[in-house]
Amino acid sequence: MNIGVVVFPGSNCDHDCQYIFRDVLGQDVTMVWHKEASLTRLDAVILPGGFSYGDYLRTGAIARFSPVMGAVKKYAADGGLVLGICNGFQILLEAGLLPGAMLRNQSLHFICNDVHVRVENAATPFTSACKPSQVLKIPIAHADGNYYTDPVTLAGLQANAQIVLRYCTPDGKVTSGGNPNGSLDNIAGVCNAAGNVLGLMPHPERCAESVLGNDDGRLILASLVEGMKKAKPQTVGE
Amino acid sequence: MSVITNDLIAQHNLTGDEYKHIIEILGREPNLTELGMFSVMWSEHCSYKSSRVHLKKLPTTGPRVVQGPGENAGAVDIGDGLCVVFKMESHNHPSFIEPYQGAATGVGGILRDVFTMGARPIALLDSLRFGGLDTAKNRHLMKGVVSGIAGYGNCMGVPTVGGEIVFNDIYSLNPLVNVFCLGIAHKDKIFRGTAAGVGNPVIYFGSKTGRDGIHGATMASDSFDDKSEQKRPTVQVGDPFQEKLLLEACLELMAGDLLVGIQDMGAAGLTSSSCEMASRAGNGIELDLTHVPRREPSMTPYELMLSESQERMLMVAKAGKEDECLAICRKWDLDVAVVGRVTGDGILRVKDHGTVVAEIPAKALADDGPRYERSYTLPPYQDILTNLNCDLIPDVKDANAVLLSLLESSTIASKRWVYHQYDHMVRTNTMVRPGSDAAVVRIKGTNKAVAMTVDCNSRYCMLHPYEGARLAVAEAARNLVCSGAEPIGLTDCLNFGNPERSDIMWQFVLTIEGMKDACEHLRVPIVSGNVSFYNETNGLSIYPTPMLGMVGLIEQADRTTTQWFKAEGDDIILLGTAREDLGGSEYLKVVQAREQGSPPFLNMNAEKALHDCVLAMIRAGMVQSAHDCSDGGLAVALAESAMSGPDRLLGAVVTLALGRLRKDAVLFGESQSRVVLSAKLVHRQAILDSARRVGVPVAVIGSVTGNRLVISLEGEQSAVKVIDVPVAMLYDRWAFSIERTLHQA
Numbered sequence: 001m002n003i004g005v006v007v008f009p010g011s012n013c014d015h016d017c018q019y020i021f022r023d024v025l026g027q028d029v030t031m032v033w034h035k036e037a038s039l040t041r042l043d044a045v046i047l048p049g050g051f052s053y054g055d056y057l058r059t060g061a062i063a064r065f066s067p068v069m070g071a072v073k074k075y076a077a078d079g080g081l082v083l084g085i086c087n088g089f090q091i092l093l094e095a096g097l098l099p100g101a102m103l104r105n106q107s108l109h110f111i112c113n114d115v116h117v118r119v120e121n122a123a124t125p126f127t128s129a130c131k132p133s134q135v136l137k138i139p140i141a142h143a144d145g146n147y148y149t150d151p152v153t154l155a156g157l158q159a160n161a162q163i164v165l166r167y168c169t170p171d172g173k174v175t176s177g178g179n180p181n182g183s184l185d186n187i188a189g190v191c192n193a194a195g196n197v198l199g200l201m202p203h204p205e206r207c208a209e210s211v212l213g214n215d216d217g218r219l220i221l222a223s224l225v226e227g228m229k230k231a232k233p234q235t236v237g238e
Numbered sequence: 239m240s241v242i243t244n245d246l247i248a249q250h251n252l253t254g255d256e257y258k259h260i261i262e263i264l265g266r267e268p269n270l271t272e273l274g275m276f277s278v279m280w281s282e283h284c285s286y287k288s289s290r291v292h293l294k295k296l297p298t299t300g301p302r303v304v305q306g307p308g309e310n311a312g313a314v315d316i317g318d319g320l321c322v323v324f325k326m327e328s329h330n331h332p333s334f335i336e337p338y339q340g341a342a343t344g345v346g347g348i349l350r351d352v353f354t355m356g357a358r359p360i361a362l363l364d365s366l367r368f369g370g371l372d373t374a375k376n377r378h379l380m381k382g383v384v385s386g387i388a389g390y391g392n393c394m395g396v397p398t399v400g401g402e403i404v405f406n407d408i409y410s411l412n413p414l415v416n417v418f419c420l421g422i423a424h425k426d427k428i429f430r431g432t433a434a435g436v437g438n439p440v441i442y443f444g445s446k447t448g449r450d451g452i453h454g455a456t457m458a459s460d461s462f463d464d465k466s467e468q469k470r471p472t473v474q475v476g477d478p479f480q481e482k483l484l485l486e487a488c489l490e491l492m493a494g495d496l497l498v499g500i501q502d503m504g505a506a507g508l509t510s511s512s513c514e515m516a517s518r519a520g521n522g523i524e525l526d527l528t529h530v531p532r533r534e535p536s537m538t539p540y541e542l543m544l545s546e547s548q549e550r551m552l553m554v555a556k557a558g559k560e561d562e563c564l565a566i567c568r569k570w571d572l573d574v575a576v577v578g579r580v581t582g583d584g585i586l587r588v589k590d591h592g593t594v595v596a597e598i599p600a601k602a603l604a605d606d607g608p609r610y611e612r613s614y615t616l617p618p619y620q621d622i623l624t625n626l627n628c629d630l631i632p633d634v635k636d637a638n639a640v641l642l643s644l645l646e647s648s649t650i651a652s653k654r655w656v657y658h659q660y661d662h663m664v665r666t667n668t669m670v671r672p673g674s675d676a677a678v679v680r681i682k683g684t685n686k687a688v689a690m691t692v693d694c695n696s697r698y699c700m701l702h703p704y705e706g707a708r709l710a711v712a713e714a715a716r717n718l719v720c721s722g723a724e725p726i727g728l729t730d731c732l733n734f735g736n737p738e739r740s741d742i743m744w745q746f747v748l749t750i751e752g753m754k755d756a757c758e759h760l761r762v763p764i765v766s767g768n769v770s771f772y773n774e775t776n777g778l779s780i781y782p783t784p785m786l787g788m789v790g791l792i793e794q795a796d797r798t799t800t801q802w803f804k805a806e807g808d809d810i811i812l813l814g815t816a817r818e819d820l821g822g823s824e825y826l827k828v829v830q831a832r833e834q835g836s837p838p839f840l841n842m843n844a845e846k847a848l849h850d851c852v853l854a855m856i857r858a859g860m861v862q863s864a865h866d867c868s869d870g871g872l873a874v875a876l877a878e879s880a881m882s883g884p885d886r887l888l889g890a891v892v893t894l895a896l897g898r899l900r901k902d903a904v905l906f907g908e909s910q911s912r913v914v915l916s917a918k919l920v921h922r923q924a925i926l927d928s929a930r931r932v933g934v935p936v937a938v939i940g941s942v943t944g945n946r947l948v949i950s951l952e953g954e955q956s957a958v959k960v961i962d963v964p965v966a967m968l969y970d971r972w973a974f975s976i977e978r979t980l981h982q983a
Contacts, residue, residue: 009571010479012395016666019682049664051393054479110388112661114884141392141661206663211680211795213669213884 001228002028004042006072006088008063009034013049013085013205020205021046025218025225034066043228044081045072047088049141049203059102059144060090069095081125081227082197086142089189089199098190098199099157100149106182110143114214115180117188117202118168121161124191125227126198129219135172136165136216138202140180145201147183147190157190165189165200196231242267250277256608263602271540271588271596275603278506278544279513282771285607288737289769292750300763302726309430310351310501312765313423314727316791318684321428323357324420326365326692326731326787328770332473333415337382341415342390342476346548348419349394350502353485354551356429356492357421360665361679362391364401364417365692365731365785369410371648371979376405379413381980386476387417388659393478394485398660399668400677402692405648411775416731418692418787422681429492431501433515433523433554433580438498440512440523440578441560443567444484444550447508448533450474451546463776480549480572487570488551494566496559503550509543509603511552512578513586516600522581523600527590531573539588539595554580610737617741623701626821626835634902637873637949637960640829642971644870644906645877647828651975652882673882674801675717675866678792687795689723692787695869697822698837700781703745705837707752707784712845712910713868714788715760719849720864720913722799722856723790728757730767730786735779737771745782753784759842760849762788799856801865802883803890803916808862808942810879810890811925813848814912815935816872818903824869825906838910844934845911851934852913860921867912873905873949873961875914880947881969889947889965892940896951901960904951916942 005017014031022029032039039045052063063069069091076082076097084092092098105111114137119130130136149157157163165188169178174186181201189200204217247257250273260268260276268276282288298306304321305313311325329344345362352359364387369376380403391398396419433440451474491497499519501511508530516523527542537545555563560576567574581587586603588596599606634640644650657672669687670678676691693714699706715725732749735742757764773780792798803810820826821835855861867875872894881887894904903909917925922938929936947968949961 010393010482012393012482012664016664019666023682050395051479051482054393054477054482056479110392110659110661112392112663113658139663141663143392203663206666209666211669212666 001043001225002030002041004030004032004039004045006032006045006047006068007034008050008052008066010052010054011048011050013203016205017046017048020208020221024209025221027225032068034068037067037071039071039075043231044083044224045075047084047091049086049088052087052091059087060094063091064095073097076197079196079231081224081231083126083224084199085203085205086201089201090144092197092199097197098192099153100147100190102144103146103148104144105146111180112139112141113180114139115202116168116170116178117165118172118174120166121164124164124195124198126220126223127164128226129223133172135168135170136219137214138204138217139206140202142201145181145183147187149184154185160193162191162193163187164191164198241270242273246273250274251281252277256280259608263599271543272598274540274544275509275596275598278509279603280607284506284510286769287608288610288612288771289746290609291611292747295750295754296764297754297757298764300761303763303765304425305428306765307767310354312727312729313355313428314765314789315425316686316688319425320681321423321425322420322688322789323352323355323423324418324729324787324789325351325766326416326418326729326785327351327768328731328733329415329417330412330733330770330773333383334413336473337379338386339473339475341383341386343474343548344415344417345387345390346476346478346481347504348417349396349481350504352419352421353488354429354500354502355423356427357423358489359396359419359421360667361420361677361690362396362398362417363677363690363692363787364398365694366403367409367414367783368405369407370405373410376410377980383415384656384659390476390478392661394482395664397662397664397668399662399679400672400690403653403656404696408781411778412773412780414733414783416785418729420688420690420789427492429497429500431515432499432519433521434498434519436521436580436582438554438557438580439560439576440525440580441553441555441563441574442530442550442577443487443553443572443574445477445480445547446531446533446573447542447545447550448547449537449541449545452541452544474546474548476548483570483572484549484551487567487572490566491553491563494562496555496563498554498556500551500553503552505546507544507546513600513603515552515554516586517604520584522583522585522587523578524581524587525578525589527588529575529577531575539590543588543596612737612743613740614743614747615740616744623834624836628818628820631830633900634905637905638963640906641873641877641961641963644824644828644874645968645972646975647824648976648979649824650870650874652973653976654973655977669795669798670721670800674721676721676723678721678798680795685795687792687798689718689721689790689792690787691717692785693717694783694785696781696783697833699749699784701822701835701837703748703782704752705840707749708756709837709840709910710784710786711753711756711760712840713866714786715762715849716866716913718788718790719852720799720801720866722797723792724853725760725762725788725790727789728762728764728786730764730784732767732769733773733780733783733785734771735774742779749782749784756842760846797857797859799861799864801879802863803879803888803942804862806888806942808916808918809922809938810892810940810942811915811917812912812937812939813852813915813929813934815909816899816904816907817909818899819907819909820903823871823906823908825871825902838908840910847932847934848911848913851929851932855925855928860925861915861917863916865914867914868908871906871908876949877947877968879914879916880965881972887945887965887969888942889944890940890942891944891948893950893952893957894939896953901951
């Protein structure tokens with residue numbers, strides 16, 4: 001299985017994604033430079049965390065114009081698996097691959113901490129290894145993770161089970177006390193209607209090894225590896 | 239008639255004698271550009287003119303040392319063909335004038351120092367000093383500095399894994415921002431700042447040169463007064479995105495066989511990078527400013543040579559490799575230009591549109607600056623500081639209340655409000671996050687981990703600079719040992735007042751002596767460092783603050799230890815002995831409002847024995863937690879072990895021998911060479927035996943149990959319970975104190 005990790009200028013979790021999929025989960029990983037206009041023979045595409053183009057304007061607002069994003073759109077439209085983590089999620093929102101937008105965290109501070117999320121939909125290719133309503137401890141690290149969308153879109157997300165992860169308390173209660181950043185409806189991760197594109201703010205790649213004291217994130221990453229095996233290789237571009 | 243007036247010389251912070259020396263070197267009067275170049279290179283910040291004669295005394299060698307002081311950063315061998323490259327630097331003056339940008343560019347500068355050597359930065363730590371949070375100005379400075387560190391480090395994707403913050407009003411008008419960075423490099427791929435090979439091209443890359451930061455180094459070498467805010471234009475503005483591109487471009491350039499030497503443009507910008515690289519190689523460099531990328535077309539040679547615009551590098555490429563170098567830089571969207579070549583005449587020659595605008599021997603500029611053996615004398619006020627009669631101080635009555643007030647004092651309180659704003663997990667190496675004795679990162683591809691700590695108790699240093707320096711070295715090493723690491727190297731950041739004052743120079747000289755003795759005893763070499771003088775405002779100096787960044791190696795990462803209790807029923811064991819060490823303690827400051835007395839007694843043999851003993855126990859897998867006793871003494875150390883774990887609070891019931899000591903000395907005194915362990919019962923006998931075998935005092939003092947911290951003192955007759963508080967209450971006071979202070983305001 002071959003996973004593409006897109007490198008935007010300012011991506012800084014690209015090496016972490018490469019390491020976890022290649023060295024820990026034993027997959028082939030191809031680093032995809034943001035100027036490439038086609039994606040060939042990839043079984044999944046990761047948009048990693050970081051500060052693409054410095055994110056001085058609005059997170060992901062410039063990265064969505066990178067040449068590679070045209071190819072990512074085609075790839076997703078043809079059913080390829082796309083996972084956006086943190087800045088990758090923000091870029092997917094700006095690119096219109098997922099609905100909604102990010103606001104600054106309610107505290108107006110960058111927050112780096114472990115949070116708990118509840119798996120609201122365990123039937124996606126990114127969560128199939130999780131049990132329904134399973135609580136995962138996964139770190140976040142962002143200043144703009146306060147998800148927002150209009151009421152109609154929110155109702156649609158709820159109705160279609162597109163809310164994949166919600167922030168919660170350690171015992172799985174979706175309350176304001178479990179919400180680190182003010183996110184609407186405690187949303188930590190959403191997928192598109194087809195279910196092949198997921199964006200999430202928590203960093204599963206940071207907690208997928210016991211040496212780091214927590215491997216809850218491995219469930220998400222292992223789900224993706226399983227999900228790739230079911231989908232056939234994609235060739236998109238040009 | 240000369241264009242260089244006495245006023246101009248004074249404005250450039252040069253003395254009359256220094257100016258005469260310039261004329262001797264050149265054989266003529268300098269022009270304005272040359273005067274500016276001399277003034278920055280001969281500033282205290284760049285030339286170490288007051289400190290160099292003393293710094294030479296420090297131990298800088300050892301079997302692991304790959305690169306000692308004199309380069310952009312030091313390097314120490316950790317086996318497996320790898321070395322750690324690290325350094326610490328100050329950005330005090332700019333952070334006082336403009337806290338966000340001052341701190342941000344401090345992070346940027348130290349990162350460049352490390353990746354210039356060919357190392358990928360994997361960890362940052364910060365040592366900060368502010369005045370008390372009861373004033374709006376100090377809160378503003380702290381918030382700005384923390385945001386600046388977060389803004390730069392987070393964007394770079396280098397985790398800020400640890401640090402320390404101390405609050406004392408002596409820093410109100412002169413906060414300290416010291417940033418430590420560590421990177422990993424292949425031992426045989428270390429890059430140095432050298433301009434070898436006559437004819438090789440000199441290539442500029444990174445950001446464009448602007449008018450910011452001109453005379454930053456000179457500003458950093460001057461004392462402050464009420465008008466210091468007017469110096470804001472001398473503070474540089476950071477662009478971490480640009481630096482991230484620069485980092486990746488550098489490491490890509492270094493992966494090929496393209497470079498001869500490379501150096502970042504830090505203080506004194508283009509001037510320092512060019513003359514230092516030339517001088518190290520015994521060569522010259524000819525620069526043509528016409529090609530230097532710039533933000534404003536009308537910049538003068540003076541401005542171009544002195545600008546401290548951030549995120550810029552100078553490299554000397556192998557002849558014929560120019561195009562490959564340019565292509566890599568362009569891939570990363572960086573400005574890049576060939577701006578000169580290496581010459582054999584030893585002269586830094588600067589041209590602008592065909593005209594020579596400066597011509598100075600590179601070595602004279604870089605290495606032949608003034609050296610001062612400034613006079614130093616024991617100040618008469620020192621006796622008053624150390625004189626403390628404890629008989630006049632009432633012993634503690636309500637120890638519960640004292641413990642709570644110590645835990646919520648800003649210096650001891652949890653710094654979670656700060657480190658949760660720093661990305662401390664990116665690069666997925668962080669094994670021990672902020673909040674333990676030392677931060678620990680694993681080294682991918684090996685079974686090893688590296689521990690890091692930054693430490694300095696400047697009150698001890700103020701009370702006795704020699705002892706304070708020894709104590710700082712001992713505490714840093716103890717912190718590493720408590721995490722299971724063997725100390726392997728040290729970097730320092732020596733923050734002092736005005737070296738032209740004999741009392742300040744006395745502090746400095748004694749500090750160096752103390753560091754030397756302690757480092758030799760513990761066999762820890764000093765491989766890099768930085769001196770920051772003139773930390774005074776309106777004549778008031780900071781406490782002498784020799785900040786230390788120490789690095790330790792953990793051979794087996796799975797034997798890493800943290801400071802918090804792990805399991806109900808474990809033994810709590812104290813190594814070391816309490817003495818009546820109340821002088822200079824946090825307890826005296828917080829409870830008695832005194833900063834007086836002699837700092838705690840330190841016996842280096844006992845300290846070293848303790849380190850060896852704790853390391854052996856940790857490596858043998860006998861230890862569940864290990865925590866050093868420092869600020870606030872044993873009671874605070876026990877409280878921290880009970881409440882600082884990431885997942886849950888654990889209580890403890892402890893009985894301490896009172897002996898002939900005061901109660902406050904046993905609970906809150908800061909006697910050195912002590913470590914609190916917790917261990918499973920099965921290891922009790924082995925721990926007692928191994929400590930006694932090497933003469934380290936040891937006692938089982940209690941056990942991990944329940945949800946309260948209970949401490950009794952055992953006198954000759956019976957034990958008396960003096961502390962009994964729910965751990966949840968301790969936690970609430972300690973964890974949220976800083977947040978509450980900032981929000982109440």
